[in-house]
Amino acid sequence: MQWLDAIIQGVLLGGMYAQYALGMALMFGVMRIVNIAHGDVMILLSLIVISLAGVLPLGNIGLIVVIVPIAVLLGWVLQKFILNKVVGADPLPSLIATFGLSIALQNLMLEVWSADTRSLPNSGIASASFEIGGIYMGLLPVLVLICAVVLTGGLDAVLRYSRFGRGLRAAAADTEAAAMTGVDPKRIYAIATAIAVAILGLAAVFAALRATVSPSDGSAQLIYAFEAVIIGGMGSLWGAFLGAMVLGVAQAIGLRIDPGLGILFGHLVFLAVLATRPEGIMARKK
Amino acid sequence: MTLTINPHTVDRRTLLKGLGAVTAATIALPHGARAAAKTIKVGVISPMTGPLSLFGDTDDYTANKIMDLVKDGIEIGGETYNIEILLRDAQSNPNKAAEIAGDLILNDEVHIMLPASTTDINNPTADQCELYGVPCISSNSPWQAFVMPRGGAEQPFEWTYHFFWGLEDVLGTFTGMWKSIETNGKVGMLFPRNADGETWGSDEYGLPPAVRDAGFEAFAPSMFEPRTNDFSAQIAEFKRNECEIVGGITYVADLKTFITQCNQQNYHPKVVTVAAALLFPSGIEAMGELGTGMSSEVWWTPAFPYTSSLTGQTSQDLADNWESETGKQWTQPLGYAHALWEVILDTLKRSENPLDRMANRDALAATNLDTIVGNIRFGDGPHANICKTPIFGGQWVKGEKWPFDLKIVDASLNPDVLQPEAQMFPIAWS
Numbered sequence: 006m007q008w009l010d011a012i013i014q015g016v017l018l019g020g021m022y023a024q025y026a027l028g029m030a031l032m033f034g035v036m037r038i039v040n041i042a043h044g045d046v047m048i049l050l051s052l053i054v055i056s057l058a059g060v061l062p063l064g065n066i067g068l069i070v071v072i073v074p075i076a077v078l079l080g081w082v083l084q085k086f087i088l089n090k091v092v093g094a095d096p097l098p099s100l101i102a103t104f105g106l107s108i109a110l111q112n113l114m115l116e117v118w119s120a121d122t123r124s125l126p127n128s129g130i131a132s133a134s135f136e137i138g139g140i141y142m143g144l145l146p147v148l149v150l151i152c153a154v155v156l157t158g159g160l161d162a163v164l165r166y167s168r169f170g171r172g173l174r175a176a177a178a179d180t181e182a183a184a185m186t187g188v189d190p191k192r193i194y195a196i197a198t199a200i201a202v203a204i205l206g207l208a209a210v211f212a213a214l215r216a217t218v219s220p221s222d223g224s225a226q227l228i229y230a231f232e233a234v235i236i237g238g239m240g241s242l243w244g245a246f247l248g249a250m251v252l253g254v255a256q257a258i259g260l261r262i263d264p265g266l267g268i269l270f271g272h273l274v275f276l277a278v279l280a281t282r283p284e285g286i287m288a289r290k291k
Numbered sequence: 292m293t294l295t296i297n298p299h300t301v302d303r304r305t306l307l308k309g310l311g312a313v314t315a316a317t318i319a320l321p322h323g324a325r326a327a328a329k330t331i332k333v334g335v336i337s338p339m340t341g342p343l344s345l346f347g348d349t350d351d352y353t354a355n356k357i358m359d360l361v362k363d364g365i366e367i368g369g370e371t372y373n374i375e376i377l378l379r380d381a382q383s384n385p386n387k388a389a390e391i392a393g394d395l396i397l398n399d400e401v402h403i404m405l406p407a408s409t410t411d412i413n414n415p416t417a418d419q420c421e422l423y424g425v426p427c428i429s430s431n432s433p434w435q436a437f438v439m440p441r442g443g444a445e446q447p448f449e450w451t452y453h454f455f456w457g458l459e460d461v462l463g464t465f466t467g468m469w470k471s472i473e474t475n476g477k478v479g480m481l482f483p484r485n486a487d488g489e490t491w492g493s494d495e496y497g498l499p500p501a502v503r504d505a506g507f508e509a510f511a512p513s514m515f516e517p518r519t520n521d522f523s524a525q526i527a528e529f530k531r532n533e534c535e536i537v538g539g540i541t542y543v544a545d546l547k548t549f550i551t552q553c554n555q556q557n558y559h560p561k562v563v564t565v566a567a568a569l570l571f572p573s574g575i576e577a578m579g580e581l582g583t584g585m586s587s588e589v590w591w592t593p594a595f596p597y598t599s600s601l602t603g604q605t606s607q608d609l610a611d612n613w614e615s616e617t618g619k620q621w622t623q624p625l626g627y628a629h630a631l632w633e634v635i636l637d638t639l640k641r642s643e644n645p646l647d648r649m650a651n652r653d654a655l656a657a658t659n660l661d662t663i664v665g666n667i668r669f670g671d672g673p674h675a676n677i678c679k680t681p682i683f684g685g686q687w688v689k690g691e692k693w694p695f696d697l698k699i700v701d702a703s704l705n706p707d708v709l710q711p712e713a714q715m716f717p718i719a720w721s
Contacts, residue, residue, distance in 0.1 A: 015521075120345065132554030141556045141557050142555070143556070256521060260523070263513050264524050
């Protein structure tokens with residue numbers, strides 16, 4: 006019973022990691038852009054949401070409706086004016102550019118919002134839960150998990166079947182060959198980053214509801230997104246989802262063994278996957 | 292007098308004020324007078340940016356107030372001295388604090404040092420002062436954290452002095468609060484795996500043995516990694532043991548995650564008393580509605596019955612000025628930031644030669660001053676370099692002017708200073 010509870014709480018935790026990992030899977034897994042500022046962009050969106058909630062009488066749904074377009078715009082601008090300048094076969098320039106962006110964003114946020122910890126006012130949804138057979142499940146984590154499943158499925162279908170998805174996969178595989186066949190890689194990349202950051206906008210609202218955010222928090226969650234993508238396998242969206250689940254369950258089980266061990270357990274599983282199956286559990290055969 | 296600031300770290304407001312002060316001083320003084328006046332240099336190191344910046348806010352504000360106060364210099368033994376305040380930002384980083392302290396001592400040749408707050412800033416600065424022989428006065432960290440890690444248990448320090456309460460006091464305050472409310476006496480504990488958590492959670496001198504001695508039953512799962520995303524293991528253990536009280540030390544981010552999950556897991560303790568996270572209004576506001584009824588330690592409030600030896604202001608005046616000038620609610624370090632300057636200026640006035648570090652040290656050691664946080668006198672405390680100040684238990688309630696107000700609910704350790712303002716009540720979970 007205790008272990009079943011641990012696994013369920015772990016899956017719910019994995020749902021949150023999956024939301025962080027999905028945008029990362031698209032950018033890092035498919036486009037091979039290492040975005041060090043991933044976590045900071047989410048914190049920025051969270052802080053914007055919290056400030057908006059202070060001035061606009063919107064519900065949580067309303068906040069999502071407002072923040073997602075802002076996130077789309079932010080992602081598009083990010084790719085158009087920064088990442089497209091450095092994207093290429095060599096992953097190093099994008100890594101360095103986003104590393105600088107991360108530091109700049111953190112200090113910008115510190116200047117605007119100060120070091121205070123903030124969160125969205127508790128609106129009941131964060132504290133609501135239901136009970137099945139003696140195990141309590143929070144409504145918010147369940148919603149987060151459902152969102153993660155829907156987003157992963159939807160994005161996977163877009164990548165597989167749409168014209169945009171084919172273009173993105175082609176551009177990622179061979180930019181020049183794709184350009185010759187009429188795909189505009191820079192435009193495709195700008196749209197993909199806009200989608201990745203839009204997902205972060207959604208994650209940002211959930212993060213601000215469930216915990217607190219302050220300008221220096223970004224990097225703490227970034228590591229889980231990276232780990233989930235690598236455990237799952239580069240290039241696979243469902244892989245990233247599965248990787249997030251593995252990470253969440255490993256942490257939850259570790260926490261039950263000893264409350265100090267949870268995060269370590271997650272990292273150990275990550276290392277074990279790297280050692281035994283470095284291409285990730287759902288990587289496509291090459 | 293001048294305000295010297297580190298151009299890399301200062302914000303615009305301070306910079307403008309500082310520039311204004313410099314210009315004013317330069318214009319006001321005739322050439323000869325300026326050359327003749329002797330200048331006492333005071334080094335101030337504060338965490339003005341970074342995670343500890345909530346402490347630094349009041350340091351910055353208070354230093355600017357003192358600036359105005361002493362802009363015409365102070366008179367010591369019939370002679371007028373200028374006061375130069377060298378305010379530096381340690382960026383919440385202990386290594387940076389040590390580096391700045393060395394620079395202030397060796398290059399700027401300060402006559403007295405003021406590391407304003409927190410263990411991370413106080414200890415490295417005090418170590419440098421001890422090394423180079425500079426008098427140093429600090430506060431805002433439990434005295435054990437100032438004495439023990441620096442090897443003060445074996446022998447007293449020569450140059451560095453500190454006033455604040457100790458762990459034994461805060462533990463007494465916690466159990467005092469818990470006794471005032473009807474519970475089953477079972478306490479679930481939360482300690483992070485960092486310097487604070489190790490000290491508070493210690494099985495020898497920390498919270499668990501103190502709580503057991505006071506007649507409670509203590510359940511302490513092993514320490515959690517700060518910024519854990521999942522507390523369901525701790526909550527399961529507290530539920531199993533039917534803990535009606537949750538106590539310990541956490542930071543705001545962890546406490547919010549914990550409280551959200553408590554709600555989701557249908558665990559509703561009657562009392563939540565944690566140190567650190569609930570110190571500042573912004574921390575309690577992050578808890579939302581659930582913040583009502585949570586409790587914490589209180590070491591200064593506008594209700595303190597003391598007045599400033601510098602300005603004659605009451606604690607209430609000090610808080611009112613802060614609120615009207617910054618537009619923010621008062622915070623506890625405000626009183627201590629002021630009291631530190633009371634001690635500094637009093638020391639300099641009593642010093643036989645304020646330009647001599649040794650004389651300043653002797654004057655500092657002989658301090659006997661009624662400040663806005665109480666009487667400061669060294670020698671009677673638990674350690675030669677320590678003076679203990681009062682501490683109370685406080686509970687956050689719905690506020691009138693601000694979202695939450697802090698009310699004193701336990702004064703068992705210092706009943707002669709303050710009476711409880713209200714009776715403690717259990718948290719109403721909804």
